[in-house]
Amino acid sequence: MKGEKKRMKKALAILFALALLVGCRAKTEPVATNTPATAAPSQETVAPAESVDEPEAEVEAAPVEEKDWEEMTRDELIAKASALPAASGSIVRGSTTDVDVYMLNGWTNSSSNADIKELIHGGLGGYSTIVWTQDGRFIVNPISVEEFTTADNADGSKTFTFKIYKDLVYNDGTAISAKDYVFTNLLGFSSEFQELEGFNTGAEMYPGGEEYSAGESNRLPGFRLIDDYTFSVTLVAEELPNHYELASTAVGPLPLQVIAPGCDVKDDGVGTYIDGPWSVDLIRETLLNEQTGYAYNPKVTSGAYQFDSYDLSTKTAILSANPKFLSTHDGYKPQIEKIILKKTVSATQLEELEAGEVDLLDGNATGSEIEKGLTLVDNGKADYFNYPRNGFGHITFKCDIGPTQFAEVRKALIYSLDREEFAMLFAKGYAEVVDGYYGLSSPEYQYSKDEMESLITHYTYNLEKAEESLVSGGWTLGEDGSAYTSGVRYKKLDDGTLMPLIIEWLSSENNEVSDHITTLLLPAAESIGIKINKTQVDFATLLTHLYRDGVEPFYHMFNLAVGFTEANEYWYVFSSEEEYLDQWNSTNIIDEELESTAKGMKSIPADDWESWVDSWVKMQVRWNELVPMIPLYSNDYHDFFNLKLKGYDVSPTWDWAHSIIRCYIG
Amino acid sequence: MARYILRRLGYIVFTLLIVSVILFSISKIMPGDPALMLVDGRKLRPEQFEIAYKAAREKLGLDEPVVVQYFSWLRTMVTGDFGWSTVTRLPVAQMAAAPLGNTVKLNIFGLIFTFIITIPLGIATAVRKGKVFDQAVQVVTIIGYSLPTFIFGLLFICLFGVIIPIFPISGSGSIDTTLTGWAKTWADYRYMALPLIVYVFSSLGGITRYVRAAMIDALRMDYIRTARAKGLKEKVVIYSHAFRNSLIPFVTIFTGWFISIFGGSVIIERTFNWNGIGNVLISSLMQQDYAVVLAFYSFYAVLSLAGNLIMDIGYCLVDPRVRLS
Secondary structure, three states: OHHHHHHHHHHHHHHHHHHHHHHHHHOOOOOOOOOOOOOOOOHHHHOOOOOOOOOHHHHOOOOOOOOOHHHOOHHHHHHHHHOOOOOEEEEEEEEOOOOOOOOOOOOOOOHHHHHHHHHHHOOOOOOOOEEEOOOOOEEEOOOOEEEEEEEEOOOOOEEEEEEEOOOOEOOOOOEOOHHHHHHHHHHHOOHHHHHOOOOOOOHHHOOOHHHHHOOOOOOEOOEEEEEOOEEEEEEOHHHOOOOOOOHHHOOOOOOHHHHOOOOEEEEOOOOEEEEOOOOHHHHHHHHHOOOOOOOOOOOOOOOOEEEEEEEOOOOEEEEEEOOOOOOOOOOOOOOEEEEEEEEOOOOOHHHHHHHOOOOEEEEEOOHHHHHHHHHHHHOOOOEEEEEEOOEEEEEEEOOOOOHHHOHHHHHHHHHHOOHHHHHHHHHOOOEEOOOOOOOOOOHHHHHHHHHHHHHOOOOOOOHHHHHHHHHHOOOOEOOOOOEOOOOOOEEEOOOOOEEEOEEEEEEEOOOHHHHHHHHHHHHHHHHOOOEEEEEEEOHHHHHHHHOOOOOOOOOOEEEEEEEOOOOOOHHHHOOOOHHHEOOOEOOOOOOHHHHHHHHHHHOOOOOOHHHHHHHHHHHHHHHHHHOOEEEEEEEEEEEEEOOOEEOOOOEOOEOHHHHHHHOEEO | OHHHHHHHHHHHHHHHHHHHHHHHHHHHHOOOOHHHHHOOOOOOOHHHHHHHHHHHHHHHOOOOOHHHHHHHHHHHHHOOOOOEOOOOOOEHHHHHHHHHHHHHHHHHHHHHHHHHHHHHHHHHHHHOOOOHHHHHHHHHHHHHHHOOHHHHHHHHHHHHHHHOOOOOOOOOOOOOOOOOHHHHHHHHHHHHHHHHHHHHHHHHHHHHHHHHHHHHHHHOOHHHHHHHHOOOOHHHHHHHHHHHHHHHHHHHHHHHHHHHOOOOOHHHHHHOOOOOHHHHHHHHHHOOOHHHHHHHHHHHHHHHHHHHHHHHHHHHHHOOOOOOO
């Protein structure tokens, strides 16, 4: 869930990247102060909803801002950060997700490690060229980028040039140059990196990226080194226009001389390349040495926090404030000295919070956890922050095989499930039912809520409508081809054969959602002639069948969840192209209207919010008619934290790892 | 005895080969595709996915015939290379060393405390058979024997973690980086307290009753009556005559328990977030991380076979009437 939340937060922001771009081109200062107000979702839509009970701690926030950060110069932002109290104290953040050994992108992708990487390497913060703001935009980083320009090229590609400030340093005091920024992708996209099982996606977005990534060339023309503090990133014409183009140019620095000692980044006019004793063996030692490897033990970093240690025995990671960190894009630097990330068990983590063994538990979603946490709050032992999820739990149908290939069957099933009751049972009221491919906090939904609600069908529990849908779909026969009376319904197909209304459902083990579906849907469906056969497997096997990886298509129905990211590429999710079916388009829905609407969204400029939302609504309306999934619940997440933690302020797109840099111990 | 041991070692090697074939076959029969698990992140573009997937199959040797895969796996296992975890992307030995260490630490302490408590308790209840003390112990031990471990876990967490907060609720060691030396060791061991208490409490019933039964049988023997008739002190009768003779069945369970030192308890580990090998194994199974599963089940097979040999030798040492041949 946490991972979904993180992905989701990306979704908001990229929408406005182009608007920013235009703004930045018009100004020498890279801060996007002129993003059209209409282009950005309002603060209310992305910040915790009005229903959020603002804890008292929020009121006594850290130093009062006299000026909005977007109106400040870089010096003012750094001065603001410097004026904050020195970092002190520590907090323990608990998560039910393991913290693993990899502290560098390319290997595992645990959400806890993603948070660590965000804090120590910057991610979409720190000294990245592009950063993510709390109100859901991608902007050029005013702390790291001195000048930013763009140029449309004759071949249809587009070049983004960044000049970085000369006073940026890593936590050990070493200067950061443009070479470090370029090196990040020269490393990540290299075939040598892939030989170490490291894998980074996206090389094909940049000219020469595929050849470089495949090891066919040692030049990366998509990244050019102009001088020690200036570099450029070019996006290929095939990726343009692209709603998310600015986000695609985001890159942060990695220490070249630590990861590739003795090597240099050069540009011979064709593209950048690594010069020197660069080899698989070199980076195997510098990245994966069990004791000193940068992937496990990144001691030289540029993010707001630095990596102290990881204990494999206790699976605990410790970070401390980076003393050399200048400022976040909005004028903050860490006020909490240490962050300890430890694994917790969902059954006892709130007891740990009560006992003071953990200080922060974020992303609680189940009703029982939330009620337990709220009891602590009522007893004055903790505080909390809640926010709607940008995703939802659902039943996915395979829309190309068996009875679920027919929309009438899918509609009959959605009418047969009492989703309100389901949400109440599962989340004890801390969730809402949605009727489209969105979460409660989707900015598009928040922006177009009234219009959306008037256009889509709200599928409430109604067995009569379910039966009507089946009848209209031709499911009117019995096993022998005569009129249906009882048992399983049949439909006569075009080839004259009879198809039974038997649905094969693949469910994951030990899953409370599956239990509630079994209780609520199966008997109701059976009463109108739909037989659902349930098979339980482990989650990995479920995915194998969902994505049809080397297995014959057999199952028609799966239950799982989806989370939206900063960048939601609907044009792939609803694509009928064979290469996108099964994996991206896991429902295998093929519908011309849905596909063309989604494909049209790709080229909508990032600043054209109205057009984007119009298309998004149109897409949702069509999706709602086709029902390739049954949306079950969209949770209301609750973060519980120790009373000593002050200034905690999160949203679906601004999680604890962002917020904690702005928090302090009170 | 030496010839016997050599012969048994030969059997062990033969048995291990059969076990290895069975384990490897099961791992191949099980559903799922480890290469797919290795291709992290589903939303790769199709061509990227193909490249990554192909590389993963090559890396795992899955593009070879199954027989070749088996011998390749066997060869690496024999040379001490236990393979590579597809989930953590670390060598199995590296990723499992810390959890195995935690498991062994917990089990050794558990074993020591369990035997320290259960042996005297079993003897005492046998000697006082049918009396109030015996009945009270029977009731307590039957509770420990009957209730699921996680119930104790939650109970002790509530008692010693929340109401009287003297022990940490979960984790495998202290996260306080300011501690060093003995203070650090003591802080680390405090994290073991609750799992250890639960471990010992849930083990009391079985062993106490086992020792009690063995002692009751021994105390009924003619040689005990003879010893008492000779006027020996009751202590001597119990400890030198009855207890020593009750050791023979005890060797069986002791050996079993010794082997179990290397096996983790999934329930205890999950309840207390103790980073042990039981958790690693169950997670590996769920995530189709077969290199880890195969390595550990092979390890357990070796342990079991070696344990049986040790048990037989133990019988010989404890009971002079037993001869190995």
